[in-house]
Amino acid sequence: xxxxxxxxxxxxxxxxxxxxxxxxxxxxxxxxxxxxxxxxxxxxxxxxxxxxxxxxxxxxxxxxxxxxxxxxxxxxxxxxxxxxxxxxxxxxxxxxxxxxxxxxxxxxxxxxxxxxxxxxxxxxxxxxxxxxxxxxxxxxxxxxxxxxxxxxxxxxxxxxxxxxxxxxx
Numbered sequence: 001x002x003x004x005x006x007x008x009x010x011x012x013x014x015x016x017x018x019x020x021x022x023x024x025x026x027x028x029x030x031x032x033x034x035x036x037x038x039x040x041x042x043x044x045x046x047x048x049x050x051x052x053x054x055x056x057x058x059x060x061x062x063x064x065x066x067x068x069x070x071x072x073x074x075x076x077x078x079x080x081x082x083x084x085x086x087x088x089x090x091x092x093x094x095x096x097x098x099x100x101x102x103x104x105x106x107x108x109x110x111x112x113x114x115x116x117x118x119x120x121x122x123x124x125x126x127x128x129x130x131x132x133x134x135x136x137x138x139x140x141x142x143x144x145x146x147x148x149x150x151x152x153x154x155x156x157x158x159x160x161x162x163x164x165x166x167x168x169x
Contacts, residue, residue, distance in 0.1 A: 126163050
């Protein structure tokens with residue numbers, strides 16, 4: 001008897017939920033029509049975006065012309081120390097992340113920045129890993145970032161645990 005009542009309750013609950021779904025489908029149908037209208041305007045927006053994308057293609061051609069105005073920046077990442085870092089050095093320089101562990105570490109790269117990258121900057125980072133200090137304690141290794149021969153970031157001789165980061169413009 002309990003099983004029969006539980007079965008009836010389950011079927012009733014499913015029937016009510018299905019009934020709600022039918023109502024939702026009715027509303028959803030109207031909502032779908034509204035959504036279709038919105039979808040049409042959204043698609044129109046996409047087509048409009050495509051039209052502006054065509055205009056964007058024209059500006060893309062301008063970007064190609066502007067691409068000739070790429071800025072070249074010589075970036076040097078350095079981590080000083082001797083031997084091997086207790087933790088790997090992680091750096092990001094035009095992609096990445098990349099890893100290294102041998103000290104001293106030095107990586108040079110000439111970045112070719114687009115006009116957009118020149119405006120917002122391209123992030124360059126070093127997480128120097130840990131080395132043993134003179135007291136035997138692990139501490140961050142000293143790191144520096146140099147752009148076009150000018151030091152733009154350092155970690156205060158290993159005192160800043162965040163490492164070095166800089167946006168190259």
